[in-house]
Amino acid sequence: MLPPGDTLAHILAHHLETAPDRGAVVLMGRSSETHLTVRQLLDGAGVYADQYKASGVRPGEVVVDLLPPGAPLLFAFLGGVLMGAVPCVLPFPTEKLDPVRYRENLTALIQVTHPAAMVAEPALASELREALPHDPAMKAILGCSDDWKEGSGAQVPDLWEGLMRGPQDLALLQHSSGTTGLQKGVALSHTSILSQLAAYLPALRLSDEDVVVSWLPLYHDMGLIAGFLLPLLAGVKLILMSPFEWARAPWMLMQAVSRHRGTLVWLPNFAYNFCAERIPDRALKGIDLSSWRAVINCSEPMYASSHQMFSNRFIPYGIKPEALTTCYAMAENVFAVTQGPIEGRVTIDRVASESLQRRGLAEPEAGGSQRVVEVVSAGPPLPNCAVQVVGEEGQIVGERQVGELALRSDCMLSGYYNRADATQSALRDGWFLTGDLGYVADGQVYITGRKKDLMIVGGKNIYPQDIEQLIGSVPGVYPGRAVVFGIADQELGTEQVVAIAEIDPRHPRGEAALGLDIRRSVSTGSEITLRHVKIVDERWLVKTSSGKLARSANREKFLTEQGRTRIGSESE
Amino acid sequence: MDDLVQGLRAYIAERYLDMAPEDLPPDYPLVSNGLIDSFNLVDLALYVEETFHVHIDDTELNANVFDSVYGLAALIKVRS
Numbered sequence: 001m002l003p004p005g006d007t008l009a010h011i012l013a014h015h016l017e018t019a020p021d022r023g024a025v026v027l028m029g030r031s032s033e034t035h036l037t038v039r040q041l042l043d044g045a046g047v048y049a050d051q052y053k054a055s056g057v058r059p060g061e062v063v064v065d066l067l068p069p070g071a072p073l074l075f076a077f078l079g080g081v082l083m084g085a086v087p088c089v090l091p092f093p094t095e096k097l098d099p100v101r102y103r104e105n106l107t108a109l110i111q112v113t114h115p116a117a118m119v120a121e122p123a124l125a126s127e128l129r130e131a132l133p134h135d136p137a138m139k140a141i142l143g144c145s146d147d148w149k150e151g152s153g154a155q156v157p158d159l160w161e162g163l164m165r166g167p168q169d170l171a172l173l174q175h176s177s178g179t180t181g182l183q184k185g186v187a188l189s190h191t192s193i194l195s196q197l198a199a200y201l202p203a204l205r206l207s208d209e210d211v212v213v214s215w216l217p218l219y220h221d222m223g224l225i226a227g228f229l230l231p232l233l234a235g236v237k238l239i240l241m242s243p244f245e246w247a248r249a250p251w252m253l254m255q256a257v258s259r260h261r262g263t264l265v266w267l268p269n270f271a272y273n274f275c276a277e278r279i280p281d282r283a284l285k286g287i288d289l290s291s292w293r294a295v296i297n298c299s300e301p302m303y304a305s306s307h308q309m310f311s312n313r314f315i316p317y318g319i320k321p322e323a324l325t326t327c328y329a330m331a332e333n334v335f336a337v338t339q340g341p342i343e344g345r346v347t348i349d350r351v352a353s354e355s356l357q358r359r360g361l362a363e364p365e366a367g368g369s370q371r372v373v374e375v376v377s378a379g380p381p382l383p384n385c386a387v388q389v390v391g392e393e394g395q396i397v398g399e400r401q402v403g404e405l406a407l408r409s410d411c412m413l414s415g416y417y418n419r420a421d422a423t424q425s426a427l428r429d430g431w432f433l434t435g436d437l438g439y440v441a442d443g444q445v446y447i448t449g450r451k452k453d454l455m456i457v458g459g460k461n462i463y464p465q466d467i468e469q470l471i472g473s474v475p476g477v478y479p480g481r482a483v484v485f486g487i488a489d490q491e492l493g494t495e496q497v498v499a500i501a502e503i504d505p506r507h508p509r510g511e512a513a514l515g516l517d518i519r520r521s522v523s524t525g526s527e528i529t530l531r532h533v534k535i536v537d538e539r540w541l542v543k544t545s546s547g548k549l550a551r552s553a554n555r556e557k558f559l560t561e562q563g564r565t566r567i568g569s570e571s572e
Numbered sequence: 573m574d575d576l577v578q579g580l581r582a583y584i585a586e587r588y589l590d591m592a593p594e595d596l597p598p599d600y601p602l603v604s605n606g607l608i609d610s611f612n613l614v615d616l617a618l619y620v621e622e623t624f625h626v627h628i629d630d631t632e633l634n635a636n637v638f639d640s641v642y643g644l645a646a647l648i649k650v651r652s
Contacts, residue, residue: 248631278614
């Protein structure tokens with residue numbers, strides 16, 4: 001399992017010494033594969049470590065990795081680990097993303113994090129050197145180059161400064177998206193990461209025979225931990241593909257599992273629906289999914305119907321129904337808090353809808369004609385994690401009573417980087433307040449909603465205030481009068497984003513054109529696309545007595561107008 | 573505006589954007605402005621294949637191949 005060592009660098013050095021020629025990562029493209037052994041991966045990382053050092057980066061300083069999916073992204077991250085820096089992966093700019101917005105987001109990050117270096121493809125690096133505001137901490141914005149390999153000697157672990165770091169030192173930073181997310185970097189120590197793996201690997205019943213397959217982006221906790229560091233540090237093979245290629249060709253995931261005998265895959269809930277519905281039969285010819293031990297639903301609200309769709313679609317290709325399982329995870333705990341059964345059936349709790357919505361009590365269904373909500377269990381907490389359910393007055397509530405989930409473990413964040421204020425408000429007596437609402441029944445954790453206005457769209461955490469700000473900048477929208485929220489969409493298996501904007505009568509603009517402008521502004525300024533845009537006059541939006549817009553009240557009003565129910569997965 | 577354009581416009585406007593078809597100009601750059609995302613594009617390619625028996629490869633799901641309702645209609649006409 002996990003080799004001895006109390007920092008990431010020690011464990012990587014152990015792998016390099018004991019099994020340098022073991023296949024570590026296969027980068028799977030549409031038509032080709034690149035195989036990297038442990039030695040090749042760490043040689044590549046050494047080249048980046050040399051560049052960081054030559055630029056004056058010192059151990060303990062933050063290095064931001066802005067590369068697209070591919071080998072250089074992995075080298076750049078691990079280069080930071082080898083030299084003892086604190087690497088941090090952020091999204092690279094896609095074609096649709098407005099470069100001005102991208103730079104604004106990076107600026108928001110720099111103002112809080114003050115990284116010592118950034119590494120990007122050469123064109124982006126030179127653009128950022130010109131356009132980003134000066135920060136005294138920033139020593140270099142590096143454009144990565146194939147020429148770097150020249151003159152770089154073989155990397156001897158004895159020379160890795162990363163081996164001089166202590167277990168409590170920071171190993172990496174992890175962010176969610178948007179201006180708000182980028183100003184709150186989750187800082188994780190080596191100890192936390194290794195404690196997470198020490199608890200999580202046995203829960204997964206991981207063995208040397210396992211093969212992890214992932215298309216998840218490395219700037220996301222699920223991608224970085226489950227889809228990269230877990231297999232790398234545990235010494236099992238990883239098949240990695242680009243999230244952009246997967247989104248256009250979702251069958252690549254099934255091809256990867258079939259070809260490489262994949263056993264473990266983590267997916268956000270929407271991917272179950274997407275794979276079940278958008279993969280044509282012809283793309284599945286000859287596919288064999290019998291090696292698939294666990295498909296782990298994680299990072300957004302889970303639907304029983306999504307599991308059903310996925311099972312129905314892929315059982316003919318050899319997947320076993322008990323391979324479908326669940327997990328509750330968050331970057332603040334490195335990753336997993338709970339894990340559902342491995343090679344067993346996930347519990348679906350059928351509770352009375354009325355009681356859940358009105359009284360916050362998850363009462364098992366009593367039969368008859370009452371409406372029922374199916375809540376998917378996230379499994380029991382890992383042995384190193386304790387979960388409490390906290391009521392509105394801060395009191396611990398009982399079994400089946402809904403409250404905010406609080407967490408304590410030996411793998412929690414060291415803090416939000418350079419944000420003592422945010423760290424303090426998230427922790428109470430050593431418990432991390434997750435912002436998620438849920439209940440515990442029979443030792444299993446169930447998630448029913450969120451206390452914060454945070455939206456989770458396709459597995460990504462999105463702050464509504466960031467989207468509202470983008471909309472507020474569109475000419476024709478009354479300043480400060482835009483409200484954004486998520487609504488559950490069971491058909492897609494994720495949240496849909498709704499924007500309601502008040503038209504500014506001083507800037508007459510057709511509603512249809514304004515709606516398109518709002519959509520464009522959000523698509524090119526964030527990671528999401530808007531599904532519903534509603535343009536309203538000054539009478540529609542619900543304001544509080546202080547004139548602020550109340551997201552939840554406006555959400556209720558919108559849903560009532562649409563004739564929808566509050567909880568998505570209802571059935572008679 | 574021919575039936576093909578009208579049909580595609582209605583499908584895209586209603587299914588992905590929850591808006592009235594007549595509010596979506598058929599020359600509006602949907603892909604380069606990011607109004608429809610890659611998941612929508614995969615869905616759209618399947619719809620086009622099932623409805624018009626025209627194959628759009630996943631490598632073609634980008635703004636260079638088609639960007640608007642008109643662009644998609646033209647692609648379908650050329651290929652059918």
